[in-house]
Structures are given as C-alpha cells and as structure tokens.
Amino acid sequence: MILSVLHNFGVHYLQQRCSPDTIAVNRMLISESAKSEIGILFYQEGQRKIIHMLSELFEKAMKDSKIKRNKTAVVVSHYIALIESKLLEKCLLGIILKNLLISKS
Secondary structure, three states, X not given: OHHHHHHHHHHHHHHHHOOHHHHHHHXXXXXXXXXXXXXXXXXXXXXXXXHHHHHHHHHHHHHOOXXXXXXXXXXXXXXXXXXXXXXXXXXXXXXXOHHHHOOOO
C-alpha cells in the first residue's frame, strides 16, 4: 500500500509542480525572493506543508515496519529529490513540457 500511495503522490506532485501556471509562479518567486520575503511565505504555505504530510506518512510506515527506520527528514528530502530528479529543473528551463513529462495512465 505504501508503494501505491508514494507513486500516486509522486505523479500528482510532478503534475502540479510542472504545470505551466506553477512554473510561471516559481519563476516569479525565484526572481522576487531576493528582494522580499515572498519566497518564505510561499514555502511556508506550500512546500513546508507537503514536507509535514510526507513526514507523517513516513513516520507511520517506519513505526509499522513497512520501511526501514531512518531520520524522517532525510527520508522525506531523499524522496522529494528522487521524484524531482532533474525533471523539475528541466521544466523550469522549458526543456520538458508538462505533457511530455507525465503520461496519463
């Protein structure tokens, strides 16, 4: 079950993160973050909540012996890195278009 939850989450995460609207917002945030705290606000309302939700999921999986026990923060950051694995950067740079990135199954 944990595998299907993680797979579904990963697909939806990339669909959202690589959508044209999200890419446009990320580009704006990167540009404006040097001048204001808008990046911090978006992180707190977005990515931080995702990290918290994933932390709870992985903690439960470790408690239930579904996955090997490790530091939750490390597990979450590795999982997100595996999902994004250069794809998000390519989306931000316009190298990969959303409809080429994820096949609808």
